[in-house]
Amino acid sequence: MVRVTGVLVPVNPSRTLSDTITYAAREAAATDGELHLVRTVPGHYVTEAPPADVLAQLEESAEVANGEIDDLVVHTAALGADVYVSGPREHAGLIIEYAEDHDVDRVIVDPSYSLDATAPELYSIERVFRGLPIAYEHALVESSSRVPTRGEFIRGGVIGVIAFLFYIALGGPTYPFALATGVVTALIAAILLRNVSFESTPAIGSALRIAARSAVFVPFLLWEITKANVQFAYVVLHPSLPIDPYLDEVEMAVGSGLSVTAVANAITLTPGTLTVDADGHHLLVHSLNGAAREDLLDGLHEGAVRNLFYGSDAVELSGPGERGDYQPIAGPAAVTDGGESIDGSEFPHDGESIEDDLDSDADTEVPE
Amino acid sequence: MVLSGLTTPLVVLFAAIGVFFTLVAAVGVLRLPDVYSRSHAATKADTLGAGFSIAAAALYFGTAGEIFRAAVLILFVYYTNPTAAHAITRAAYSQGIPVWTTGDDAQEEGQ
Numbered sequence: 001m002v003r004v005t006g007v008l009v010p011v012n013p014s015r016t017l018s019d020t021i022t023y024a025a026r027e028a029a030a031t032d033g034e035l036h037l038v039r040t041v042p043g044h045y046v047t048e049a050p051p052a053d054v055l056a057q058l059e060e061s062a063e064v065a066n067g068e069i070d071d072l073v074v075h076t077a078a079l080g081a082d083v084y085v086s087g088p089r090e091h092a093g094l095i096i097e098y099a100e101d102h103d104v105d106r107v108i109v110d111p112s113y114s115l116d117a118t119a120p121e122l123y124s125i126e127r128v129f130r131g132l133p134i135a136y137e138h139a140l141v142e143s144s145s146r147v148p149t150r151g152e153f154i155r156g157g158v159i160g161v162i163a164f165l166f167y168i169a170l171g172g173p174t175y176p177f178a179l180a181t182g183v184v185t186a187l188i189a190a191i192l193l194r195n196v197s198f199e200s201t202p203a204i205g206s207a208l209r210i211a212a213r214s215a216v217f218v219p220f221l222l223w224e225i226t227k228a229n230v231q232f233a234y235v236v237l238h239p240s241l242p243i244d245p246y247l248d249e250v251e252m253a254v255g256s257g258l259s260v261t262a263v264a265n266a267i268t269l270t271p272g273t274l275t276v277d278a279d280g281h282h283l284l285v286h287s288l289n290g291a292a293r294e295d296l297l298d299g300l301h302e303g304a305v306r307n308l309f310y311g312s313d314a315v316e317l318s319g320p321g322e323r324g325d326y327q328p329i330a331g332p333a334a335v336t337d338g339g340e341s342i343d344g345s346e347f348p349h350d351g352e353s354i355e356d357d358l359d360s361d362a363d364t365e366v367p368e
Numbered sequence: 369m370v371l372s373g374l375t376t377p378l379v380v381l382f383a384a385i386g387v388f389f390t391l392v393a394a395v396g397v398l399r400l401p402d403v404y405s406r407s408h409a410a411t412k413a414d415t416l417g418a419g420f421s422i423a424a425a426a427l428y429f430g431t432a433g434e435i436f437r438a439a440v441l442i443l444f445v446y447y448t449n450p451t452a453a454h455a456i457t458r459a460a461y462s463q464g465i466p467v468w469t470t471g472d473d474a475q476e477e478g479q
Contacts, residue, residue: 169436170436170437170440172433225412225415225416225446226416228412228416229389229392229412229413229415229416232392232396232408232409232412232413233388233389233392233413236392236395236396236399236400236409236413237392237395241399241400243400243401243405243470244469244470245402245404245405245467245468245469245470246469247404247467264450264454265447265450265451268411268449268450268453268454269411269412269415269446269449269450272408274404274407274408274411274453274457275450275453275454276404276454276457276458276460276461277454277457277458277461277462278454284461286404286405286407286408286457286467288405288408329467330466330467330469331469332469332470
């Protein structure tokens with residue numbers, strides 16, 4: 001079998017995308033290779049199928065490539081619709097996996113490629129590629145055009161309106177000078193933050209749905225926070241200080257930065273659990289006692305956030321405990337004497353997934 | 369601003385609850401064994417403590433503008449508190465500070 005060479009282009013809407021595809025198509029044709037157009041899709045999990053607009057985007061990109069080189073073989077793929085990804089590293093992982101499976105030898109990156117609506121300078125896949133076994137190059141395209149895209153206008157507009165309303169609501173000015181300063185302030189906010197504040201260009205439908213579901217989520221969270229405080233007060237004021245801490249790495253079934261942040265903060269605000277670190281959708285969670293850990297592993301927080309972002313269909317998923325998506329790192333059974341503990345089976349002491357596992361015995365400080 | 373018959377006890381009650389939970393937070397920071405569990409104290413009890421104190425202030429002033437400002441204050445406390453906790457514990461974890469567990473306690477008693 002003759003091995004064909006492959007050129008891969010990660011696709012995401014940008015002002016230089018079609019130039020990049022044209023360039024990559026020419027490069028692929030020059031080496032008698034095939035062109036792979038792939039797009040990573042964060043945040044569409046309920047149906048486990050890529051959304052229609054992503055497929056349309058890929059279709060359109062393939063037409064651009066075929067418009068340049070007629071008989072070029074173009075493959076398109078939407079990656080990650082059935083798994084949860086968050087953050088540049090996990091997106092890059094999907095792309096690399098695809099590249100390995102499809103004999104790709106060159107990766108050509110759009111100079112203004114960004115994973116989502118965030119400015120590439122803040123959240124760049126190149127920074128991740130640099131540390132990984134993959135060769136990439138930038139497409140040689142003119143990126144001098146500074147005309148804002150439609151998405152930038154929408155995001156900037158939404159930020160501007162929110163900032164202006166906030167200004168008015170907070171200060172309550174009605175005289176013209178204050179309104180004028182409000183407009184100027186809102187404009188500055190809109191221009192500076194158009195590629196920072198949103199992960200995706202807001203759409204009215206999904207924004208309304210999320211707002212409606214917040215009406216359930218916020219009271220739930222407030223109630224859990226109140227419970228957290230009462231339980232915490234009991235634990236702290238109890239003479240024998242009944243705590244039993246655990247540390248677990250938990251893989252949350254949510255994708256995209258916003259939903260991971262929501263889970264992480266919900267965990268921190270609710271009974272006896274605290275998010276220590278986040279790496280993609282893997283959270284490192286400290287639990288003050290076994291009951292709090294049960295809630296966490298039963299998916300109390302995860303379920304609430306899934307409901308908020310993905311709708312009630314998404315709640316039926318079992319919690320991370322039942323799925324086995326967690327890795328104990330420290331806990332009462334993992335007695336810090338080298339892993340030989342009474343319940344050693346319950347805590348396989350190999351939780352070195354996020355960072356260095358905590359050193360076990362020698363330097364364990366015994367608190368006063 | 370003259371307080372009506374009902375608001376005074378409510379303001380006092382909210383302020384008292386706020387002070388109680390803030391006190392619990394302080395006691396928690398002192399009593400808990402390590403940086404991770406102390407962060408629980410600093411985030412949780414404080415959140416309700418601040419919430420009730422701000423609610424008491426909003427009730428005391430009672431105007432729409434003050435209530436809105438108080439609500440925004442509470443919202444920002446709820447956003448920033450967990451963020452600060454992540455920052456502190458994450459720094460601690462990356463420095464390799466061990467997590468205190470009841471196993472450590474048993475060891476201590478055994479010695």
